[in-house]
Amino acid sequence: MSGLEPFGARLRRAMDERGPLCVGIDPHASLLAEWGLNDDVAGLERFSRTVVEAVAERVAVLKPQSAFFERFGSRGIAVLEKSVAEARAAGALVVMDAKRGDIGSTMAAYAESFLHKDAPLFSDALTVSPYLGYGSLAPAVALARENGAGLFVLALTSNPEGGEVQHAVRPDGRNVGATMLAHLAAENAGEGPLGSFGAVVGATLGDLSTYDLAIDGPLLAPGIGAQGATPADLPRVFGPVVGNVVPNVSRGVLRHGPDTVALRDAAARFADDIRQAVTSS
Numbered sequence: 476m477s478g479l480e481p482f483g484a485r486l487r488r489a490m491d492e493r494g495p496l497c498v499g500i501d502p503h504a505s506l507l508a509e510w511g512l513n514d515d516v517a518g519l520e521r522f523s524r525t526v527v528e529a530v531a532e533r534v535a536v537l538k539p540q541s542a543f544f545e546r547f548g549s550r551g552i553a554v555l556e557k558s559v560a561e562a563r564a565a566g567a568l569v570v571m572d573a574k575r576g577d578i579g580s581t582m583a584a585y586a587e588s589f590l591h592k593d594a595p596l597f598s599d600a601l602t603v604s605p606y607l608g609y610g611s612l613a614p615a616v617a618l619a620r621e622n623g624a625g626l627f628v629l630a631l632t633s634n635p636e637g638g639e640v641q642h643a644v645r646p647d648g649r650n651v652g653a654t655m656l657a658h659l660a661a662e663n664a665g666e667g668p669l670g671s672f673g674a675v676v677g678a679t680l681g682d683l684s685t686y687d688l689a690i691d692g693p694l695l696a697p698g699i700g701a702q703g704a705t706p707a708d709l710p711r712v713f714g715p716v717v718g719n720v721v722p723n724v725s726r727g728v729l730r731h732g733p734d735t736v737a738l739r740d741a742a743a744r745f746a747d748d749i750r751q752a753v754t755s756s
């Protein structure tokens with residue numbers, strides 16, 4: 476065991492203390508330009524450090540999007556490592572958004588990269604794709620358990636193309652997305668108050684009352700801000716489990732940079748709107 480408390484328990488506490496908002500660190504080339512930064516490693520580093528300085532002491536979760544760091548090769552990965560360490564040191568939990576998924580034996584290596592406590596990129600949780608079959612994620616589930624880490628499994632994604640796979644109906648009559656939710660509910664059984672194995676469910680999806688979202692784990696909800704969803708949508712989309720939702724906002728906050736105070740204020744506004752929507756539901 477790592478000695479770290481399970482991710483779900485740590486996340487529950489962070490959400491209760493700081494509110495559930497997750498701010499994404501997505502250094503799009505267009506945002507670097509808007510911030511007056513060059514599209515290079517120095518620009519990437521400045522961008523990422525500014526976001527961490529602005530919000531890591533205040534929000535529950537930061538979610539760096541690995542793609543924007545990988546774009547710069549090994550030096551970009553070095554910036555990512557530093558950002559993860561700085562965010563965690565400031566008290567935020569880090570969800571590494573790398574959306575890994577492969578055959579089980581390769582999945583084990585991805586898990587070692589992000590979920591082993593001694594890995595340079597160790598993160599509190601990792602986004603993973605179950606579309607090589609949920610069972611292919613087993614090595615990541617096992618390593619996460621050993622290291623007090625968690626997973627967010629793509630179940631019902633925020634993008635309009637996702638339905639082609641996730642709404643496909645299986646011979647047993649259940650659709651693929653619902654099946655992923657059921658796997659996660661089984662994973663989290665007996666792991667209260669909140670299990671460590673979450674689902675990604677887009678905030679953009681409208682009424683999801685036909686799905687059983689009660690997986691006893693967190694629901695990472697991207698789509699607020701740039702993709703058109705708002706905090707007010709959360710109760711309608713998530714119904715009785717809205718208290719387990721971790722709403723992610725990336726560009727909706729990041730476009731307010733590079734001023735640290737403006738970034739912090741933007742995150743605070745989203746956090747307030749989310750708190751209001753969740754508590755009035």
Ligand SMILES: O=C(O)c1cc(=O)[nH]c(=O)n1[C@@H]1O[C@H](COP(=O)(O)O)[C@@H](O)[C@H]1O
Binds near residue numbers: 540572698724
């Ligand atoms: O796993 C994710 O975070 C994710 C899943 C999903 O269904 N939709 C989705 O937008 N995301 C990520 O969430 C972030 C959304 O960014 P904004 O649209 O700028 O708020 C990006 O980093 C996406 O890669």
